[in-house]
Amino acid sequence: MHAIQSSRARTRVKICGLTRETDIDAAVAFGADALGFVLWPGSRRAVDEARLARLAAHVPAFVTRVGLFVDQDRELIERCARHLDLLQFHGTEPPAFCEAFGRPWIKALRMRDGLDVPAAATAYASAQALLLDAYRPGVPGGTGETFDWSRIPANLAKPVILAGGLTPDNVAAAIDAVHPFAVDVSGGVEAAPGRKDPRRIAAFFSAVRDADRGTR
Numbered sequence: 001m002h003a004i005q006s007s008r009a010r011t012r013v014k015i016c017g018l019t020r021e022t023d024i025d026a027a028v029a030f031g032a033d034a035l036g037f038v039l040w041p042g043s044r045r046a047v048d049e050a051r052l053a054r055l056a057a058h059v060p061a062f063v064t065r066v067g068l069f070v071d072q073d074r075e076l077i078e079r080c081a082r083h084l085d086l087l088q089f090h091g092t093e094p095p096a097f098c099e100a101f102g103r104p105w106i107k108a109l110r111m112r113d114g115l116d117v118p119a120a121a122t123a124y125a126s127a128q129a130l131l132l133d134a135y136r137p138g139v140p141g142g143t144g145e146t147f148d149w150s151r152i153p154a155n156l157a158k159p160v161i162l163a164g165g166l167t168p169d170n171v172a173a174a175i176d177a178v179h180p181f182a183v184d185v186s187g188g189v190e191a192a193p194g195r196k197d198p199r200r201i202a203a204f205f206s207a208v209r210d211a212d213r214g215t216r
C-alpha cells in the first residue's frame with residue numbers, strides 16, 4: 001500500500017469570464033480544472049448562446065465547463081445547460097430553482113454584512129459547493145474586490161470556492177488563510193475585460209502551486 005504524501009490538498013482552479021478560444025487554450029495548458037462562461041448579458045464578459053456553444057465545444061475532456069447565470073430565465077438556462085457540465089447561480093436564485101435543472105450546480109454567495117454563511121450552506125444543501133464572492137451593492141459579481149477572508153467559518157458543510165479580487169499577488173495568501181477547495185478568478189488574470197493575459201494566468205497558477213507546496 002502506498003502512503004499518500006501531501007502537505008496540503010491540491011487547490012482546484014476555475015478561470016472565469018472566458019470569451020475566446022485562445023484564452024481557453026492558455027487556461028487549460030496551465031492546468032485549469034474549470035472554465036467559466038458568463039451568460040448574464042449585463043457583464044462585460046458575457047457570451048451569448050451561440051458563442052457558448054462554440055467555446056464549450058473547444059474545451060477538452062476532463063475540464064469542467066461552468067455556465068454563470070444571474071437570476072435568469074429558466075428556458076435560457078435549460079438551452080445553455082446542453083453545453084455545460086456545471087451551473088453557477090450568482091444571483092438570488094432560491095434552492096428549488098437551482099435544483100430544478102437536474103444538473104450539478106454551485107451557488108455564489110456575496111459576502112454582505114450579516115450574511116449567515118452556515119445557514120446558507122444548509123439552505124443550499126444540494127449544491128456541489130458554495131462560491132464566496134465580494135459584495136458590492138448593485139453589482140452581482142466580477143467586481144475585482146476582495147472581502148475579509150476571516151469571515152469564512154471553519155468547517156462549513158459545503159466545499160468553498162473562494163472568489164473575489166484574486167490575483168497572482170494575493171492568491172497564495174488567500175489559500176493560506178482559507179484553505180479553500182478551489183479558487184475562482186476572472187479580472188485578476190485579464191489584460192482587459194473578457195481578454196485573458198497568458199502571463200497573468202501562468203503567474204496565478206504558479207502562486208497557487210507554491211501555496212499548495214508551502215514553498216512561498
Ligand SMILES: O=C(O)c1ccccc1N[C@@H]1O[C@H](COP(=O)(O)O)[C@@H](O)[C@H]1O
Binds near residue numbers: 036043186
Ligand atoms: O465576471 C463577471 O462579469 C460577473 C458578472 C456577474 C456575476 C459574476 C461575475 N463574475 C464572477 O465574479 C467572481 C469574482 O470575479 P473577480 O475575480 O473579482 O473578477 C468570479 O466568480 C467570477 O466568476
